[in-house]
Amino acid sequence: MRRWTLGLLIALVLAGPAAAAPFQPCVVYTEAGKFDKSFNEMAYAGVTAFQAGGGAAVKEFEPSSPADYVPRMEAAVQAGCSDIVVIGFRFAEDLATVAPRHPSVHFSIIDGVVEGTNVASILFAENEGAYLAGVAAALASQTGHLGFIGGMPVPVIRRFQAGFTQGVRDTRPDARVSVAMLSDSPKGFADPFAGSEAARDLLASGVDVVFPAAGASGLGALDAMSAAGRLGIGVDSNQDYLYPGHILTSMVKRLDRAVKTIFETGAAGGFRPGLTRLGLREGGVDVTITPYNRTLWTADVEAAVKKAREDILAGRIKVGDETAVPS
Structure with a gap:
């Protein structure tokens, strides 16, 4: 028995610490979908920008209704997602329940505040x-x-x-x-x-x-x-x-920049929980002047x-x- 125990210990030492879960970025939109021409679509632009810059392929989840928020977040966890962004304050209550179940998964919520050592909350100065x-x-x-x-x-x-x-x-x-x-x-x-x-x-x-x-x-x-x-x-x-x-x-509201930055930070192993607020100074909000409205x-x-x-x-x-x- 002693020989078996010693062998096991040697094997564990040689193996070193357990490898961290591989980085897998994911996003859960609201039921309006990623092509809503508004809030979700701005987040989707961040997804595409991250991928276009050489980032890992992002897995996307689109709930059919608010009742589907928890199932979609759980599905993301089961799909091996290590860093999950949920789009909108409406996720806050459900995320407060889901996040503690999966302490090794990094969650980020846009427009909501959820306490937790594995949750980052991003607000904008609208x-x-x-x-x-x-x-x-x-x-x-x-x-x-x-x-x-x-x-x-x-x-x-x-x-x-x-x-x-x-x-x-x-x-x-x-x-x-x-x-x-x-x-x-x-x-x-x-x-x-x-x-x-x-x-x-x-x-x-x-x-x-x-x-x-x-x-x-x-x-x-x-x-x-x-x-x-x-x-x-x-x-x-x-x-x-x-x-x-x-x-x-x-x-x-530059959700695109926020989502892209969240994933880039996650890929570099730099996830930080807590509250971040993005206003004019941070480039989080602004107004547009384009060829479509220039004459106005x-x-x-x-x-x-x-x-x-x-x-x-x-x-x-x-x-x-x-x-x-x-x-």
């Missing part, structure tokens, strides 16, 4: 980018009456609302912003018809520029604004091309947005967050 959109919208509006459409009243959407409203009012104190929330549930992010109806109601009240922060629902709002010959503002992805001449700008950006608009950006970065402008919005 209020800073939305402030710039508000500055541009205030100057582009003919009526001085602007609209904001939110998918549902959650902190991330309230940050959009707070920044946009402050940007409008700081630029044009006589202007007003009417707000429409589509739902108290995640359905508010997946109903283009509801987005269109909300935009039509705002148009009827005299609004001539609308900023929808509502995922796929926002596409309906942009369509309604374009059909009426008015202006919309894109969100998350660069949506300027959807309705050339009728999208004033897009307030982009007068010299006054461009100069005002440039100054606002500089003032935010210098700390001369403090942009309110979700806590600045009445509940």
Whole structure:
């Protein structure tokens, strides 16, 4: 027996420490899918950028509904995923249950905060980018009456609302912003018809520029604004091309950069849990000027947005967050 035990010990020493699980990046989108022209698609752009740069092939999972979030995350673990990114705050509650079951797997959540030694939480300062959109919208509006459409009243959407409203009012104190929330549930992010109806109601009240922060629902709002010959503002992805001449700008959230960086860091063995916030300074948010909207950006608009950006970065402008919005 002693000889067998000694032999086993020698074998273990020669074998060295157990090898770490191989790096396998994975992403779990929301049920809107990776080609939603908005939030998920920006994350997908990060996946393709990582792979195009020589990164490992990324396994992708697309739930059919929120009830499918846990099964898809578990499927990713079973598929050998070592670094899993989940796209959106709606995963937070389920991830808080799933992550502790798999302590050796690295999870990252976009737009949500989950505690855990194997979870990284990435938030964006949407209020800073939305402030710039508000500055541009205030100057582009003919009526001085602007609209904001939110998918549902959650902190991330309230940050959009707070920044946009402050940007409008700081630029044009006589202007007003009417707000429409589509739902108290995640359905508010997946109903283009509801987005269109909300935009039509705002148009009827005299609004001539609308900023929808509502995922796929926002596409309906942009369509309604374009059909009426008015202006919309894109969100998350660069949506300027959807309705050339009728999208004033897009307030982009650089999920592509975040996802790419998460995977590059994971591949290098540098995963770090905890909270990261990405704003203007970090290149996490911004507004777009493209050939599709260039004629809408007068010299006054461009100069005002440039100054606002500089003032935010210098700390001369403090942009309110979700806590600045009445509940």
